[in-house]
Amino acid sequence: MEKLYYKKVIGMTFLFIGLLFLPLSFLKAQSSKNKKSKMEWWEHDRFGMFIHWGLYSEAAGYWNGKPVNGAGEWLMTDAHIPRNQYAQLTKHFDPVDFNAAQWVKIAKEAGMKYIVITTKHHDGFCMFNTKATQYNVVDATPWHTDPMKLLSEACKKQGIKFCTYYSIMDWHSPFQQADDTNAAHPTYNPTTMINNSEYLSYMKEQLHEIISQYHTHLLWFDGGWMKGWTADDAHEIYNYITGLDPNLIVNNRLEHEVGDYGTPEQKIPVRGLPGPWETCMTLNNTWGYKTLDTDWKSDTTLILNLIHCASGGGNFLLNVGPTGKGIIPQPEVDRLLAMGRWLKINGDAIYGTDRTPFHEALPFGYATQKPGKVFLEITQWPSGGKISVPMRNKIKRAYLLADKHDHLKTELTSNGLVIHLPVTAPDPVASVVVIEYNGKVKTIDGADN
């Protein structure tokens, strides 16, 4: 009798614990399901425009008539400018040539599907209509215009996702202290938080404005390396903004392992990263406009970078730095339009694809995939007229994406699938061959994908 009693008690205990954990595991499963679904458009779109635009754009890399070393948007700290002197730039910020529709059109013609623009960079100047401070583009400049309103409307009209960058580190905030507080010659980076709760309230007020006024699809945080920014702060902000909009995507730069995707910068992880990731990169060497930085990357490099990101399952966020007058520099526009021309023919190999099915790098280029299709982005066109692909599937057909009707001769060998190619590559940078097959990719190393 006694044994039966104890068996019942033990059984009830396990049942109770199980019921406790059930909601937790259910909630965890739901949260991961929601994260996967909210990321779908972003993982499909692959290619976005980063825009660094602020008071520093007006300075263009100069201070007191002299060029300043470092990135354009770091002028305030690189030139050790006291806050009140840097703020004088507001008097000259009057971007009379700004045209939101034109900026979005350039992004669209480049094949970019989303825009991430700086609402507030480290300098603390707010490029949006905010009630939290007068230090903003509407109240503090002769322009008295809200570019974020105009851009978010233009994005909606042209079918581009509007997304926003927001720096946690704030070189103008009374709640953060410069690294070197020498009043005449301050160095700001990294600041130290001197009042977390006050600054978090300021952040929340502004993030609420950015989400409610512009319906941003994604928050790209930055500057979380400042001193005194805690894991609790990161979780508090993440929970606050995703509470306002559960579909909001958040990058990993709230730091402390908080966020939805990785953000390698100015480099592309050779084999990609596990999970969702996005490489951000400049067209020259500065994010914010600098007259003197004309070290532009070539069209070829940029197209190959995009392909490399996609083949690793990642996105490519390519930056433009408009001038203080609101013009995207022509060398940047020229390169973006060249990428758009490539994507017009080969976009099917980038948008909506997943990372390469192959475990080793390909000698002739890269690969991406969709169910039933492998796309080979061939950057080294073979002189011998054929390539060998490390797959052992009996395929349905292979063809050039640029000429779908001309099926290519193929043969299955012990070394994989040999594809015979025309003498001349359809594209000087990267030509795409499509392989259609049934089932899963069977790689020659025996794995099934």
Ligand code: FHN
């Ligand atoms: O310090 C910033 C920099 O100015 C720029 O905004 C880049 C863009 O990813 N993020 C920080 C450097 O990692």
